[in-house]
Amino acid sequence: MQYRPTEIEPKWQQRWAEARVAEIDVTAPGDKLYMLNMFPYPSGDLHVGHGRNYILGDAVYRYFRMQGRAALNPMGWDAFGLPAENAAIKRGTHPREWTLGNIARMKGQFARWGILYDWSKEIASCEPEYYRWNQWLFLQLYKRGLAYRGTAPVNWCPQDLTVLANEQVVDGRCERCGALVEQRELSQWFLKITEYADRLDAGLDTLEHWPEKVKLMQRNWIGRSLGADVDFPVPILEHSIRVFTTRPDTIFGATFMVLAPEHPDVQKLIGDLPEREEIEAWITTVRNQSALERQEAGKEGRFTGKTAINPFTNEEIPIWLGNFVLPQYGTGAIMSVPAHDQRDFEFAKQYGLSIRAVIRPTNGEPPVDEAFTVKDDSGVIINSGPIDGLTVPKAIERIIEIIQERGLGKGTVRYRLRDWLISRQRYWGTPIPMIYCEKCGLVPVPEDQLPVTLPLDVPFTGREGNPLAKHDVFVNVPCPQCGAPSRRETDTMDTFVDSSWYFLRFITPRDDERIFDSKIVDRWLPVDQYIGGIEHAILHLLYARFITRTLFDMGLLTFEEPFTRLFNQGVITKEGFKDTHGSWVSPAEVKVRDGKPYRGEEELTSEVTKMSKSRMNVVPPDELIAKFGADTERVYTLFIAPPEKEAAWSDEGVIGAYRFLGRVWNMGVAIIAAERKAESPSVQVTRKMHQTIDAVTSRIERFEFNTAISALMELSNTLGEAVQADGGAELRPAYEALLQMLHPFAPHATEELWSMLGNEGFVLTSKWPVADRALMAEDTVVIAVQINGKLRAQVEVAAPPDEQKVMDAVFANDKVRSHVSGKEIVKKIYVPGKLVNLVVR
């Protein structure tokens, strides 16, 4: 009987589905475990690169099931978003149809991979039952002043015709479409994530089981800096200008001040200048530049002709405007210390401003006024009156005290993080539940009128912005307070709002009374194991941590961190081909000659990149499954590389996984057919089995699937030899343990073999084997003998080895004796159980 995966896989998929093996009653007692893969955007067909994420999650899920855990593994759809709308414009389908079609296809794909989800918990964020609670959440945030409408310079994508969050701008471009983002002054909806900056930063320290990399990325994004706000009097203004600095210790070296061109005092400062018009024109230019253009322009400034007073030196220092000072950060004004800050130094050099050193560096060299020195914590402060002689960190502490005593300012903490812009001028999203009334102003939709349903009958032209704004029935509504004709808000929410609490909804997905049941959620959350791509290291995970905290503050949750363990799988890469214009070429058109790729006569370049449709280097799983089966794809995907690392897909490599499963299969058939039966399996087989159980268990726990599978291959090789030698039915227990441990990776084949062996029930519901340490141990130990650090011999000693036994064996060994004869033994080093090193002279 041959291994034919395509014949057995659909059968087992159907049996698992019929038995509803993955469905869980959240109110039933049990040793709970909440597993979660980040819910996907339903973009259509999945490729084997996507598969890695889900296969990995399923393997872990199956393992925990076999460990007896009550494991919940739900799945849903992050179903709102721009691609659906773009597809509607391009192909004339409705975003809803397009989205639901994709969901159906992806569900089928998950099934063919043999992935078990509790579909009774399925949610789709585009359904009113879900987004209703999105709106409810927004209203709670609004009530608490955490959602507000404000005018601010915002990122505008001219391609997608919508605003973007700061987090969605990458290198000055729209994260989605790549268009250059423009700065516009617009009135938009924001969530006050900045109010949680300190808690989001401090909370990172409690996340022991998160990758350091992700925590660091979040920490940098929040950008906490300690420093001081200091007021510099400005004679002409009759008020002071406040600056923020992280280096108050260098205040005696502040020789000028720079304001952002957007600073509110600019007009008053330049009003009387003859060159005023030129300066204003320059300011306009700078303001219209994107952040990227601003930086590329280099450092530029204009002198206001006015001075401020350095409150410590009492000197008059010139006030400049500079394009490198950011209006949104700190106070939009800085004190410049060119001797100790790179940017200030460049600016001072460019405009001939004075430089004064106030720190003597650690190396003791006398400081030079015309040079710049980097931050040096053991440097000593000079020329700075009361703080002279202190080291930098001490001086920072002391000067802040002095600033506060003299009423010049205060110590402050500032964050780089800015409020989260959540309104989008697009159709396919959660309507923001607000109404504009001429009399009452902004009026929230009353909670009992939720959901504000997204109308389906809108035209998709792709022009003139949001189609919702043209839907009269949707837009024109009476004011909930006074009944006067009013206008509904037509902006929709950023889809990251949807995904920042969905993991709570999975517990009680059909509850139409409340967003979730706090009591049950309290038992299941936080998520024990969260799995997803590193691309969400900042956006989604930061927003989810923020929303979780707001719900905590509302008294709905008892925890502040939603995800206990986080795992980020690496992407799968494959070779792709580019033509001379840099466009990707389908591999079907590529012919290889002399080891070089060609399309016709045109020589192509090849590049190994992330698997994606646009790069034409995807491997569709269905073809692979038709040829080798889903189990082969699963085993190969997890075997190819450590799961957190990038992995290169190799079509040739897949065969190795297939052969392995074929060997396991044939071995099973042979064991079932075996008539001979020895008394018991050989010591070698028993020992290997227990060693493998031990290794595979700990490796799965540590997410080292590639070496877990290699350990299973070793056991399979050992058993294969035993079958050749004895073919005995006594190998059954070891073989069954192999099947059990293989089950998370190759669920279909192991179920089939398990039932062929006559077992009742699923492997999935069987109990994970336990290693017997006594049977694992070897009865002899091979000890390496080194002489002067070089391997010279190996001796075998009965286990457990002790020093006396080992040394007796070592000196009885001929090779050792020939090497040490006539030499003096200086030192004997014995590493228990491993080796002996003799140092001779």
Place this chain on the structure above:
RNA sequence: GCGAAAGUGGCGGAAUUGGCAGACGCGCUGGACUUAGGAUCCAGUGGCCCAAAGCCGUGUGGGUUCGAGUCCCACCUUUCGCACCA
């Protein structure tokens, strides 16, 4: 520029605390079985060497140690993240 991670055969990758480098797999070579082989099975496979013995070998150069892929210092390369955040 700043920050982080990583450099091991032809390839993907193994190697708890420093202790036999290259597990496992792909590929390759030879063989078996075959009308056939891009199926299957067996053997071999880091380099130098006909082979053995031996020597060399984990990005480069130093260091610590009886012993270094692993620890320390300097450098090179690659990838990722941040990017005027005062």
